Amino acid sequence: GESVGLHLPTLSVQEGDNSIINCAYSNSASDYFIWYKQESGKGPQFIIDIRSNMDKRQGQRVTVLLNKTVKHLSLQIAATQPGDSAVYFCEAGANSKLTFGKGITLSVRP
Amino acid sequence: GAVVSQHPSRVICKSGTSVKIECRSLDFQATTMFWYRQFPKQSLMLMATSNEGSKATYEQGVEKDKFLINHASLTLSTLTVTSAHPEDSSFYICSARDGDRVFDYGYTFGSGTRLTVV
Numbered sequence: 001g002e003s004v005g006l007h008l009p010t011l012s013v014q015e016g017d018n019s020i021i022n023c024a025y026s027n028s029a030s031d032y033f034i035w036y037k038q039e040s041g042k043g044p045q046f047i048i049d050i051r052s053n054m055d056k057r058q059g060q061r062v063t064v065l066l067n068k069t070v071k072h073l074s075l076q077i078a079a080t081q082p083g084d085s086a087v088y089f090c091e092a093g094a095n096s097k098l099t100f101g102k103g104i105t106l107s108v109r110p
Numbered sequence: 111g112a113v114v115s116q117h118p119s120r121v122i123c124k125s126g127t128s129v130k131i132e133c134r135s136l137d138f139q140a141t142t143m144f145w146y147r148q149f150p151k152q153s154l155m156l157m158a159t160s161n162e163g164s165k166a167t168y169e170q171g172v173e174k175d176k177f178l179i180n181h182a183s184l185t186l187s188t189l190t191v192t193s194a195h196p197e198d199s200s201f202y203i204c205s206a207r208d209g210d211r212v213f214d215y216g217y218t219f220g221s222g223t224r225l226t227v228v
Contacts, residue, residue, distance in 0.1 A: 034217070043116070043203045043219035044154070089153065100153045 012107045019077040021104055023090035028071060030092040035064060035075045037086045044089060082108050112138050112208045116220025123194055123227055131189045131223045133204030139184035140206035148201040160187045194227045
């Protein structure tokens with residue numbers, strides 16, 4: 001399976017600031033990466049994904065950056081809002097089952 | 111986008127009884143579904159991979175006779191917790207993959223089932 005981990009367990013940001021959540025993966029053969037968000041008591045929700053042939057992908061207020069050289073993935077959230085408060089998981093794989101990292105809690109201060 | 115419906119959202123049962131959890135893909139056919147377990151403040155732990163028309167593949171340490179999985183159709187997978195005990199109390203979540211539509215949709219998750227065994 002994939003070994004995926006997150007550098008920090010919690011992240012506190014001021015509302016309106018940008019957030020950066022980092023993730024490291026171990027399998028250099030991984031070719032597909034996903035970020036999920038999980039709110040308390042709910043199932044994970046897809047945020048954005050990226051293939052290994054890309055190093056950046058943008059969505060609405062979110063950007064995922066992939067550095068295959070150091071096997072590092074990051075999620076950037078622009079103008080963080082209270083509704084962004086949740087646990088964020090990254091996943092790396094190749095059309096395989098998902099192995100989640102521990103998750104990082106994003107807390108948005110008003 | 112793809113939608114996965116999971117029921118019930120919350121269930122309380124007596125120790126020794128069995129509980130069935132349903133996971134349905136509403137607008138796509140899911141040849142593969144996954145079942146997870148999550149303890150408070152922890153990550154999701156994959157329990158088993160459910161393939162339509164065949165036996166589920168269980169992760170190491172997961173008792174297949176305890177957690178029965180049936181994937182009889184392309185839109186429905188069920189997880190039955192047999193002879194439930196308090197230690198089985200947890201948050202159970204299913205997910206499904208819509209064939210070639212993984213990119214831009216990822217895997218779609220159900221809303222989860224909170225099981226409490228008393």
